[in-house]
Amino acid sequence: MNPKLHSVLTINGERRDVLAPASATLLDALRSVLGLTGTKRGCNHGVCGACTVLLDGKLARACLTLAADVGERAVVTIEGIGGNGGLSPVQRALVEHGAIQCGFCTPGVVIALSELFARDPRPDRGAIRGALSGNLCRCSGYAKIVEAAERLAGEAR
């Protein structure tokens, strides 16, 4: 059998108790234990990027991260972006530029771009494409996602 472990995770600024099997990934904990279903399971093997979250501000695949290994690192999920129910600048740019279709990749894309803009408010096209290179999108062909990010970068100039 799979023994359960107790851990306390800091998620979107709140301390949360997690009781989950030792083998549970952060993605399992977020979706199944904590009901934070905005983080998506697209492949569960670290390729598609739909489960991307921030760990101490750095990008991480929640499906490849064991919940029990997170420790003291602060987790930010899609539910922690924006705040007060509003849209962050990255989210607003994607919405307004028509960069969202089925939306299943979008939480991961939002996290990846949020991490980029946090360290570089005026990224160029190469930096934007690099930041998105770990996120698969099957609907948009990426053009409008890249353009939305470029528009946001332009606003910062």
Next chain:
Amino acid sequence: MSGTTRAIGASTPRLDAADKATGRAEYADDVARPGMLYAAIHTSPHAHARIRGYRLEAARAIPGVKAIVTGADLAGPHCGGIIKDESMVARGKVRYVGEPVAAVAATDPETAGRAAAAIEVDYEPLEPVLSIDAALAPGAPLLHEDYPSYVKTVQGGGHGNVVFESTVEEGDVERGFAECDTIVEATWETQAQHHVYLETNGCVADVDASGRITLYATCQSVHHIQQRVAEELGEPMSRIRVRATRVGGGFGGKHASNIHSIAAWLARAARRPVKLVLSRMQDFEIQRSRHPARVWMRTGARRDGTILARDVRVTIDGGAYADESPPVLAFALLMSRGPYRIPNVRARGAAVYTNKLRAGSFRGFGNPQASFAGESQIDELARALGLDPVELRLKNAMRPGDTAFGGQQVPSCVLRECIERVRAAQRAAPPLAPRPGRRRGVGYAALSHISGLMGTAASVQLRTDGSIALATGCVDIGQGSDTVLVQICADALSVPIDRVSYAPQDSDSSPYNWKTAGSRSTYMTGRAVALATHELRAKMLAHAGDMMECAVEDLELRPGGLVGLKGLPKAVSFKEVALRSLFHSGGPIAATHGFVFDGPGFDPKRAAIHQLAFANLGVYTYGAHCVEVDVDEATGAVEVRRAWCAHDPGRAINPAACEGQIQGGFVQGIGYALTEAMHWNAEGWLTTTTLADYKVPGVLDCPVEILPILLEDPDPTHPVGAKGVGEISLVGAAPAIANAVADATGARVRRLPMFPERVLAAIDARA
């Protein structure tokens, strides 16, 4: 929002975009019900085997297991869309590795998985049939010995492993070739492509105390799933309710129901909700792919470039079950003439069964295979004639008033404009700097597709505050139909779009819709929405005429929800009209409109047609693609640098959504052309079951400059002139890239995907 802004033609942000951007949107795996169980599927380890028996004791003994189903439990008829040849779990035989054989519901996913693994099945292995040639070989093992007894809606197959055969012929091909100065001939091969919607298939089946089942499903039609599950469970449709969740991509892969009956069966047996969500590996193994195809084609022309004859033979590999093979084959044949005036054409084809994953509906529906061959051959013909390939296309391009292959009249056609516009745009673009070690090439493809098929309906209601409730059965699978349909409704009533609510799809209440497929949502459901709204408007005006004591002809809609008297300031609000209706017509004003595609069908006087899976198709749409590629001389790797995609959306209801469809379709076409391939080994095991093995294009594999050109030519059969662009945008990528590779290197690649080693081999073969 300004009341005077027209809703149609505005690139309004999608209604669901903010929910999707914040993680609030609810997809199938986000649904949870109290007491929910989790399902796991036991799949076949054999490509072809007889099932001799099951041993379930070990699985049943695991604490937490609540229900098990195997093929031995199924007593009803086989199911399937066109040929009823399959069941939710295998019965009697397994026909591909990964085929569901049994399923378990248990208290948690881990227990369900262990129990599924503990199921023992006794198999008698049979010789697998793993290719088109093996399927057609004399004495080949039969996949479906019972084919003659299956219920079918088409005829035309049944000998050996042939699922279906069809022929379409116009003119006299032999005489046509006799008059040609130049004839080219070749064979093309295409691979199995997987849809790779980012959200895998899944559903939750809930059950009430009476045993009535409610399914929450990611799907392309709630009505289709309801029908299939009712049939498979032997329940009346009144006992099966299906509600669509948000859909994380479909592309045809969620077009037909496979797994929903399993969840519903287990929920009924356990009397508890059951969640069944496929892992990415299972989704690859048990859903469906695009048909691998072999296309032989021969085309001839006069010295001046007038194309006189084309002969085509298409063979598609349908996998273990018929699914959509008959209509995919038929559509491939109809598209094999290309969008050209060719007087003598013969297209013959067959779909075969093999012991691999079923192939079925996928964006393009047979057209990508046919057009890869056809548009490659146009370039080869141009080369043989010493003509410019774009000029050859323009010379033979269909024009308004021509007939499509099969004899259907085409009243409007902007094909020549599409071709000219992409050429002009490419020539006007600042040239990209050459790169050492790379050869640059430019390639074109001209395209046609359809938009239509089958039935749909819409209902619209004036709420008591004057706002509008719109409902259709059309599931938005990411393409943006929710927003576009609301725009059509709001525009017809001159109200802002936030005054129109749009109901999620629920088989208990949604008007009927066949499926989100066939590039049909904006065209078909959009027509139904427009006409239902027009009827609502007429009823509203009748009330307003009574209220203002004037003739309906003297009334007009004013922006923002008013009915006014023409030439005078006098007006009544929608709210006043709505409140009056409660007391004068017994309830809110409502209207519905439903119809079946009613356009012209095939013309038997022009075309000899033997077995098509449909009587008419839809309205025709046209397009042209132009791409620039770099080919790496050392590795053979092909990089798409820029693309221009001209399409005819009739009228772009939401231009940004239209562009997004075109760009996304084109990139799915880049994957088809260059990187995506499902591979089965010699035992019939699929070896590409992860996204690491199956290469979907990432952002670095695609140019940002995929430049859509919208040529709006309003369709006369649609109240606001719209047509679909969902599928055609994928179709041109592979042939345009192949033509650009040939332009760059002189080498012709006739097999997809154009992996670097295949490009290098073609370059070597040329020398």
